[in-house]
Amino acid sequence: MHRYQPQNILIERGEENAPVVQRALQRLPQLPVRLVDRGFRPPAGGLADPFGAGKKTLLFTRNRSRFLEHCPAGTPGLVCCNYLVVSLISNCPMDCSYCFLQDYLANNPLLTVYTNVDELLGELAAVVDRQPWKQFRIGTGELSDSLALDPLLGFSAELVPFFAQRDNAVLELKTKTDCVEGLLELDSQGRTVVSWTITPAEIAEAEEHGTASFAERLDAARHVARAGYRLGFHFDPLIEYPDWQAGYGRTIERLFSAIDPRHVAWLSLGSLRLTPALRATMRRRFPHTRLLSGEQVRCADGKWRTFQPRRVKMYRTLSRWLRRAAPSVPVYMCMETAPVWEKVFGQAPSCDKDLARTILSPSLTDPAAIDAP
Numbered sequence: 001m002h003r004y005q006p007q008n009i010l011i012e013r014g015e016e017n018a019p020v021v022q023r024a025l026q027r028l029p030q031l032p033v034r035l036v037d038r039g040f041r042p043p044a045g046g047l048a049d050p051f052g053a054g055k056k057t058l059l060f061t062r063n064r065s066r067f068l069e070h071c072p073a074g075t076p077g078l079v080c081c082n083y084l085v086v087s088l089i090s091n092c093p094m095d096c097s098y099c100f101l102q103d104y105l106a107n108n109p110l111l112t113v114y115t116n117v118d119e120l121l122g123e124l125a126a127v128v129d130r131q132p133w134k135q136f137r138i139g140t141g142e143l144s145d146s147l148a149l150d151p152l153l154g155f156s157a158e159l160v161p162f163f164a165q166r167d168n169a170v171l172e173l174k175t176k177t178d179c180v181e182g183l184l185e186l187d188s189q190g191r192t193v194v195s196w197t198i199t200p201a202e203i204a205e206a207e208e209h210g211t212a213s214f215a216e217r218l219d220a221a222r223h224v225a226r227a228g229y230r231l232g233f234h235f236d237p238l239i240e241y242p243d244w245q246a247g248y249g250r251t252i253e254r255l256f257s258a259i260d261p262r263h264v265a266w267l268s269l270g271s272l273r274l275t276p277a278l279r280a281t282m283r284r285r286f287p288h289t290r291l292l293s294g295e296q297v298r299c300a301d302g303k304w305r306t307f308q309p310r311r312v313k314m315y316r317t318l319s320r321w322l323r324r325a326a327p328s329v330p331v332y333m334c335m336e337t338a339p340v341w342e343k344v345f346g347q348a349p350s351c352d353k354d355l356a357r358t359i360l361s362p363s364l365t366d367p368a369a370i371d372a373p
């Protein structure tokens, strides 16, 4: 796995002494550094691939909006699991062909790190601690990979202890890397789930540029499980390709021959979903991608997905295999409609709270009761 090396660093004036900036400067002593004004944007135009170029500049700035947001699955018409997201980083050093950030951050592509972590923790405490009767599931992997920059920024050392002290909140760190060294010495008290996107190795190699290989992800998962973390695995996006049954079958077999299901908090399935703008960007940035050649249709939320009967077949097949391999682990779908839930699982959750409870309750198993892998 390659560690991220930006080409230059920009720091908003006044943020030079923020702890995360100081940590990064110590770890990248040779790079050119420039102070910029609040709201800095790079000059537009002149670049063949502004999004790809943006990933090479690391910008430190304050976040002046709310950190805590509802996950976009809260879109009307989709079954929602009440997941919340916080973003300390915007954009990602890796470059998956299907990444929605290519479209979402097209006008603001610098790899941006927010310096006011203390304010994020204050905001989280205000929400979580005021509602001790409620269970929260909060992830950091919406606008970036949760761990890709951790060796440089060390955010996990601030987040994991915060969640370790709370009985009513679980942190999810979602990644496609093996950057887990910073987690191994922390005591998560079982309140952090480290999760990986799982794709058949042949698809990961072709479409998930710069990510850790499947074998490296599995190895990292075994390490964090041994350190007391619970695990999650997301088959999302599910890719339909000619050999998908063989590819996913092999992948699930390898996954559960390496990982004891008792360490797994949850498993999810989600179809590839692409906005029209993202499809156009993919064609331009990844002309050889195979992900635009399947049978895809435009859905009610405007996104293109695999034709419904075909994706229902994939969901049913994978959920059957996953339940056989890990019978007590909750399996849920991401960003799907109630009719699709009914076709796959026989029923849709009656409300988002029910689904959130189903996902969370078995995962609250005391990890100390589980043998090390």
Ligand code: SF4
Pocket: 091, 092, 093, 094, 095, 096, 098, 099, 100, 101, 143, 144, 145, 176, 211
């Ligand atoms: S790892 Fe995630 S955030 Fe990073 S490029 Fe891939 S899909 Fe996007």
